[in-house]
Amino acid sequence: MDKLDQARSTQERQVNQVRSQPLRGLPALIFASRWLQLPLYLGLIVAQAVYVVLFIQELSHLVPVxxxxxxxxxTASALGIVARSKEIVVMLMVLSLIDVVMISNLLIMVIIGGYETFVSRLDLDGHPDQPEWLSHVNANILKVKLATAIIGISSIHLLKTFISAESLSEKTMLWQTLIHLAFILSALSIAWIDRMLSSGSGQQH
Structure with a gap:
């Protein structure tokens, strides 16, 4: 047992020594190129701020109703519908607000998850506000979560379409339904591929 512990500690020291050695030359340049993505994530933060302003504008249109x-x-004219009732207009406005929130959630997932996965660790371990999914995020899990979020956004758009069906053509509604189904099939395919890859790597270990 002592020999096993000594072997493990020796192996850990060797790994730490390898990690402590700085990269040089071309490998260092290639590894540092990940920071080129930083302006992209900063741009998404600006887009998040734009969505906050858009949410406030939509809310300011809803309250006077x-x-x-x-x-x-x-408001009904801006939505492209006939104001049949206040309830319908308010429902569509609320769905628009939910749409903004879900897109904002999608941005947060891409910004935090993408930065953590592809750029640098955020070192949030033990932080009380750390998102639950961030502790086990990787590229595959991030893709599944993004696909699920896109399905949610598409569902909101489809619900808005059915509520205002009188002002839309059947062809438009059909295409939106088919696109939504395509999103669902894509998400299922991504989840299935991720599951197959995970089970395959588990069998190898």
Missing amino acids: LWDPNALDN
Whole structure:
């Protein structure tokens, strides 16, 4: 047992020595090239701020609907529907707000998960606000989560389409439904491939 512990400690020391050796030359340049993605993630943070402004604008259009009939008509016209009832208009506006929030969640997943996976560790271990999924995120899990988020966004758009079906053609509704089904099939395929790869790597170990 002592020999086994000594062997493990020796192996750990060797691994730490290899990790402590700095990269030089071309390998160092290639490894440092990952920082070229940093402006992309900073740009997504700016896009997140734009969505916050958009959410506030949408909310400012929703609140006056409660007491202003003109606001109800203007909002219905902006949505491209006939103001059949206040409930329908409010429902569509709320779905638009949910749509903004879900896209914002998608941005957060890409920014945090992508940076952690492809650029540098965030060192959030033990932080009380660390997202639950970040502790076991990798490229495959990130793809599955992104595909699931896209399905959620597509579902909101499809629900808005069915609510305002009177102002849309059957061809438009059919295409949106087919696109939504394509998203679902793509997500299932990604999840299945990830599961097969995970089971294959588990059998090798």
